[in-house]
Amino acid sequence: MAMYVVPVFIIFVFVYASYKGTDTYNAFIKGAKDAIALIWDILPYIVAILVAVKLFEASGLLKIICDFVAPVFRFIGVPTELTHFVFLKPFSGAGSIALYNDIIAQYGVDSYISRVASIIAGSSDTVFYIATIYFSKTKIKKLGTAIPIALFCTFFSAVLASWVCRIF
């Protein structure tokens, strides 16, 4: 069933658009153009975070930190292999995608660890990035409870993902 969701959705968008008389070809071109600009924009960020993360990993510092928090993660049921991923997620969207790619290469795309990572990646967004961008056109500097609530929810969804993945 689920494997038909994506293709049916795509076909529906095209059929609906042509029924409404939308110029699908030029809309497609415009979307593709925006996407290429976006990739070009985020590539330097991917490079920077991957260099930092790989150095951190190679130096052994990552392992020291992960070993340190591992008991907490084990206690609440989050795979300890995902510690750095969970920590990086709120800070860098491009970085966490890079790390996600690493994780599925290392543990196999259909493994339990990769599936948990997939859900974490798909169920929360880059908290600090959104906080900067969304308020960028105003003078608002004090976000009050916004960041703590968002971080709590991000962490909560990581815990939940680890539990839900045991069932599905």
Add this chain to the structure above:
Amino acid sequence: MTAIFLVMFVASCIWLLFQNPDAILSTSLDAINSSFQLALTLAGIYIFWMAIAEIATRSGLIDKIAKMLKKLIRFLFGKQKDEVNSLIATNIAANMIGASGAATPAAIAAIEKMAEPEQTKASTPMVMLFILAATSLQILPTTIIGIMQANGSENPARIILPTLIVSLVSTVVGVILVKLFSRGKHRKETK
């Protein structure tokens, strides 16, 4: 981000200096190499989905979803100007189908229109909009499915339902927390 980058970079390099100084350069170059490979994979996914999202936006499909969300928006954000309402709706609808390219500009405009000229503190509706985006209520996690497919997953659609459950629950928790904290604030102010 600068502080995190700096600490990670400097600490790692100093640590490596004592163990394996050659690794600093070779690890960095390897990482840059894989960044480009990753960007290529992402390019395929983004181009396809942003093109689809653009078609959905232009055909009015996003507006249609936005209309269906009207009651929900009233509950979450209280009374707002019509203009703000439709921007919020666009943001939520676009986030739902993973079209962050359309979602972000709408949110920026909505928050700009809700803000007073000299306001420096975020109001509850602004925090609500931010939390909805941060907890990302997405119906189709298109980027992740694409990456899984590119890496030879047997059944990438398998994660759709659990992702939906997790993001739905975390969004509801976020909304409840925002409502709770705003009520606490009101009580303090009336005292």
